[in-house]
Amino acid sequence: xxxxxxxxxxxxxxxxxxxxxxxxxxxxxxxxxxxxxxxxxxxxxxxxxxxxxxxxxxxxxxxxxxxxxxxxxxxxxxxxxxxxxxxxxxxxxxxxxxxxxxxxxxxxxxxxxxxxxxxxxxxxxxxxxxxxxxxxxxxxxxxxxxxxxxxxxxxxxxxxxxxxxxxxxxxxxxxxxxxxxxxxxxxxxxxxxx
Numbered sequence: 001x002x003x004x005x006x007x008x009x010x011x012x013x014x015x016x017x018x019x020x021x022x023x024x025x026x027x028x029x030x031x032x033x034x035x036x037x038x039x040x041x042x043x044x045x046x047x048x049x050x051x052x053x054x055x056x057x058x059x060x061x062x063x064x065x066x067x068x069x070x071x072x073x074x075x076x077x078x079x080x081x082x083x084x085x086x087x088x089x090x091x092x093x094x095x096x097x098x099x100x101x102x103x104x105x106x107x108x109x110x111x112x113x114x115x116x117x118x119x120x121x122x123x124x125x126x127x128x129x130x131x132x133x134x135x136x137x138x139x140x141x142x143x144x145x146x147x148x149x150x151x152x153x154x155x156x157x158x159x160x161x162x163x164x165x166x167x168x169x170x171x172x173x174x175x176x177x178x179x180x181x182x183x184x185x186x187x188x189x190x191x192x193x194x
Contacts, residue, residue, distance in 0.1 A: 002015045003015070006020040007020075007025050008020065009022065009023050079193070079194050080192065081191070081192050081193075082097070082193055083097045083170065083189055084190050084191075085097075085188075085189050086188045087189065089113075089118065089172070089173070089174035089187055090174065090182070090184050090185075091174055091176050091177060091182075092174065092176040093174055094172060095187075096128065096169050096171045097170045098125075098168065098169045099167075099168055099191070100168070101163060101168065103165050104162055105162070105194060106161070106162050107149060107163050107192070107193055107194070108160040108191070108194065109122075109149045109157065109158075109159055109189075110158045110189070110190040110191075111187060111189050112155070112156050112157075112188045113155050113172075113174075114155060114185065114186055115185060116174065116183075117153040117154055117155055117175075118153075118174050118175075118185060118187055119151070119152050119153065119171075119173045119175055120154060120170065120172055121172075121173070122145060122146040123143075123145045123168070123170075124146065124167065124169075125166070127144055127145055127169075128169035128171065130142075131143040131145075131171060145171075148161040149163075149170070170189070170191055
């Protein structure tokens with residue numbers, strides 16, 4: 001049993017008493033009770049914030065060295081299709097789609113080709129310029145591309161990666177194979193920025 005002060009007159013009374021025996025006023029609420037309630041509310045709010053952050057972290061695919069602030073921006077961004085096209089490619093032909101990212105973004109590339117396979121390559125601006133130079137040469141010359149979102153000899157591809165800000169190009173190319181197969185390949189290309 002602890003003693004507390006009466007709210008009206010300041011006299012001491014038991015914390016178990018429902019009213020002051022001298023004046024009948026109800027006792028002051030215990031400071032322990034209000035601080036306990038505050039602590040519970042703070043802990044619940046922190047728990048909800050941690051669960052939200054964990055949920056956002058689980059939804060976003062991991063990329064190398066992507067800052068947490070970029071993850072939150074990506075999670076809240078609405079998807080935008082930057083390419084949605086169907087093309088016909090003959091042997092050795094390619095199409096190039098360029099886009100600029102102002103911040104880290106999640107990029108999804110979907111390519112469906114038929115009846116022959118295509119190469120899909122992600123390139124930075126300098127790599128794309130080298131590719132254009134090499135494409136005019138016999139045997140395509142030499143060029144390089146990023147491993148992320150790139151694949152050789154595909155009929156179906158659906159990949160998603162987080163990319164840093166910068167100028168990027170997606171190149172879809174029908175490789176030169178044999179002069180016997182002259183039919184064009186239909187390719188459907190969809191690039192979405194999240």
